[in-house]
Amino acid sequence: MPHKCTKCGREFRDGTTDILKGCPSCGGKKFLYIKPEELHRDILDEKNIEDIIEEKKDSLLEVSNIRNDEPIEIYDRIESIRVLSPGSYELNLEKLSKSDEMVMQMGKDDKYIVDLISMGKVDKSKKKKKKKK
Amino acid sequence: MSFLVRTKQKFSRLFKGLFKKKQMRIGIYGPPNAGKTTLSNRIVRDWTGDAVGPVSEIPHETRRARRKEGVTISDEGGNSVTIDIVDTPGVTTKIDYKEFLEYGIDSDEAVVRAREATEGVAEAMHWLREDIDGVIYMLDSTQDPFVQVNIMLIGIIESRELPVIIVANKTDLPDASPSRIKSAFPQHPVISISGLEGTNVEELYEKMIEYFG
DSSP: OOEEETTTOOEEOTTOSGGGGSOTTTOOOOEEEOOGGGTTHHHHTOOOHHHHHHHHTOOOOOOOOOOOOOGGGGGGOSOSEEEEETTEEEEOHHHHHHOSOEEEEESSSSOEEEEHHHHHHHOGGGOOOOOOO | OHHHHHHHHHHHHHHHHHHSOOOEEEEEEOSTTSSHHHHHHHHHHHHHSOOOOOOOSSTTOOOSOEEEEEEEEEOTTSOEEEEEEEEOOOOOSEEETHHHHTTTOOHHHHHHHHHHHHHHHHHHHHHHHHTOSEEEEEEETTSOSOOHHHHHHHHHHHHTTOOEEEEEEOTTSTTOOHHHHHHHOTTSOEEEOBTTTTBTHHHHHHHHHHHHO
């Protein structure tokens, strides 16, 4: 017989080893057996949004779908070149057009390489050292 | 004595400055594969008989800025301008070696090409900052001009107050739409040409004399 997590309601097929270390979704340790015909019943007789609002006496909240995916955040970035992987680069033209100072970001995490020589050449007062990990 | 020597040096520098007029250095900028090298080859060949560099359909063929000095362009009215032509690598914000693989380049070579192209863009931006007095901005008129890199780079050029001529290239192709480029950049003169076939380059030369002379 299939199992169901008592905490979050996730259902598992009969005899699965997934639940041996607890429910992979919520970590719950208690499961109950359910009849095979009851499997997925809560999804099958799914309520529509209006019913849920009525039941919970909640107001309807619209989740807007407008994503703010502006790639122009490039302007605020500190690095001149981002090395995503060998042979894949992202260039910050704004930064490159301003000075020869080279700051490189390696990979997608905040790991930077700062070329101090390039900074010394332009203006010694601007010399900074930043290394984040 | 040292006073005399110094005065003499000062004068000779002044005279040099007066008589040796600095040539305008014109950079040909634009996204990869817009036809920058094709145009600079044409300009240089038309006026000096030389060539600047090899051309290919694979993006980032030009990975070092190449310069040809003392190119004199003249029109029928006797007006002329002597300029240095700088052919620059295509400027872009993303370079990925994987895009070269489609052109049959093996992966090691593609990685090297990507690295050189990245250096090339940095070099092109370096030139723009220090050594360029005017810009010819090349666009492929079969492509959408409203992409981030064009808007950004034209903005950078404008902020340096450099004179810009925009060239809508590849008018020989059937889906070319130079009018789209004209409406995208109304603040600058737009000349539509075919760098490959040489159509309408005379108009560009006239504009260059007017603008960079």
